Amino acid sequence: MGEEAPEYLLGKSEIFTIFGHDQQQQGYQTATAIGTKIYAVGGSGGASGFSTEVKVFDKLTDTWADPVVFGTKPVSSKGHSAILLENGRILILQRESSPDNSIWILEVDTPFVRQKKKLLGREVVTWSKCLLGNGPKPVVISGPSGVGKGTLILKLMKECPSAFGFSVSHTTRAPREKEENGIHYHFTERSRMEKDIRDGKFLEFALVHGNLYGTSIEAVEAVSDVGKRCILDIDVQGARSVRASSLEATFIFVCPPSFEELEKRLRARGTESEEQIQKRLRNAKTELEHGKSSGLFDHILVNDDLDSCYRKLKELLALDDNTNISPQSFMQNFILPISHSISKLGNKIMIQCGSNELGGSSPRMVVLDVSSLKGGAPSRTRGLSVYATES
Numbered sequence: 590m591g592e593e594a595p596e597y598l599l600g601k602s603e604i605f606t607i608f609g610h611d612q613q614q615q616g617y618q619t620a621t622a623i624g625t626k627i628y629a630v631g632g633s634g635g636a637s638g639f640s641t642e643v644k645v646f647d648k649l650t651d652t653w654a655d656p657v658v659f660g661t662k663p664v665s666s667k668g669h670s671a672i673l674l675e676n677g678r679i680l681i682l683q684r685e686s687s688p689d690n691s692i693w694i695l696e697v698d699t700p701f702v703r704q705k706k707k708l709l710g711r712e713v714v715t716w717s718k719c720l721l722g723n724g725p726k727p728v729v730i731s732g733p734s735g736v737g738k739g740t741l742i743l744k745l746m747k748e749c750p751s752a753f754g755f756s757v758s759h760t761t762r763a764p765r766e767k768e769e770n771g772i773h774y775h776f777t778e779r780s781r782m783e784k785d786i787r788d789g790k791f792l793e794f795a796l797v798h799g800n801l802y803g804t805s806i807e808a809v810e811a812v813s814d815v816g817k818r819c820i821l822d823i824d825v826q827g828a829r830s831v832r833a834s835s836l837e838a839t840f841i842f843v844c845p846p847s848f849e850e851l852e853k854r855l856r857a858r859g860t861e862s863e864e865q866i867q868k869r870l871r872n873a874k875t876e877l878e879h880g881k882s883s884g885l886f887d888h889i890l891v892n893d894d895l896d897s898c899y900r901k902l903k904e905l906l907a908l909d910d911n912t913n914i915s916p917q918s919f920m921q922n923f924i925l926p927i928s929h930s931i932s933k934l935g936n937k938i939m940i941q942c943g944s945n946e947l948g949g950s951s952p953r954m955v956v957l958d959v960s961s962l963k964g965g966a967p968s969r970t971r972g973l974s975v976y977a978t979e980s
């Protein structure tokens with residue numbers, strides 16, 4: 590059952606940001622209208638200030654709905670401002686928040702949100718943290734079972750632990766000896782995983798060798814959040830789903846030097862029953878066909894000699910590393926002051942900060958350039974440029 594809309598929200602067709610007493614009682618701080626919907630954001634976060642709960646008002650039916658919310662949401666702050674962007678996105682700027690919690694995108698009508706709405710038959714919104722510059726692009730590594738993906742990834746993690754982070758998948762298969770829950774996989778009951786898939790918590794999932802495997806949105810975000818480049822070890826079906834998602838990644842397919850060598854490695858690993866080995870070898874034939882010929886992968890590596898394959902992998906990763914465009918050092922320390930005003934001109938958002946708020950003597954203008962935003966739910970939004978000017 591929907592609630593009646595507060596009067597101040599009705600009849601407005603553009604962005605409106607409200608910082609008044611009334612609306613604080615309602616718990617909202619901003620309301621942004623897109624088409625026939627109004628997205629109200631706010632809520633009491635207790636002693637820590639305002640939270641960022643979302644409510645959706647449908648002007649056609651005069652009702653409020655609590656949407657299903659995906660993504661990690663911002664932590665409470667001293668309030669926020671909302672700016673309508675193009676393509677069903679709202680930029681949320683958190684006031685007096687840590688730089689890490691200050692710039693967010695609330696997606697309300699993007700392809701990801703539309704897909705989830707269709708799946709769930711309900712209102713859906715998604716939070717996506719906005720990153721300055723391009724940020725590291727995730728890497729998807731696929732290849733038949735036993736080819737050496739895990740071995741290559743482990744070497745990379747050991748050599749560069751601060752640059753790369755592993756996306757810990759969920760699986761319904763039983764743990765092997767020495768495999769730890771939460772490190773190698775999140776070992777999960779099938780019914781639990783199926784529910785989480787229905788609830789839209791997975792970026793991709795697939796039935797692989799008779800078990801369910803999947804990458805949760807949280808697994809990828811946990812790596813991006815600590816500024817590392819996320820490595821996904823997933824099968825070809827999963828790679829195809831990721832390619833179809835908005836997660837912009839580099840796709841690498843690892844091949845064995847021969848089918849005989851693949852079988853030898855799988856047997857020598859000694860982790861599978863004969864029945865499982867046969868199943869994995871059968872599936873390997875299809876994976877090799879698809880992997881090599883589908884055009885899905887950006888790079889193909891042959892894992893013959895381990896050291897030389899590892900060297901080539903590192904070369905590939907260095908070549909398409911887009912992180913050398915470092916975020917503007919000024920913004921790394923930027924805190925949106927309580928007192929500010931915002932205006933938007935095309936793809937530029939001008940934030941006029943109150944006198945002395947940024948530590949200087951004169952008011953200062955901060956400009957956010959949203960013209961090169963990319964990515965977004967189910968992961969981070971990258972490509973924000975920021976610069977400051979004296980006004």
Ligand SMILES: Nc1ncnc2c1ncn2[C@@H]1O[C@H](COP(=O)(O)OP(=O)(O)OP(=O)(O)O)[C@@H](O)[C@H]1O
Binds near residue numbers: 739854893
């Ligand atoms: N270049 C190589 N030469 C010889 N043996 C290798 C090479 N690379 C990996 N191996 C060995 O092959 C076996 C399978 O490797 P690994 O477990 O890394 O495969 P995987 O692709 O991750 O398999 P799965 O998809 O089943 O997880 C391991 O015993 C590993 O030590």
Ligand SMILES: Nc1nc2c(ncn2[C@@H]2O[C@H](COP(=O)(O)O)[C@@H](O)[C@H]2O)c(=O)[nH]1
Binds near residue numbers: 734762827
């Ligand atoms: N689609 C996905 N495939 C995954 C994921 N995690 C692992 N895998 C693939 O499964 C097979 C078998 O793995 P094993 O650990 O049982 O040997 C292998 O090809 C992995 O790449 C995932 O999240 N999604």
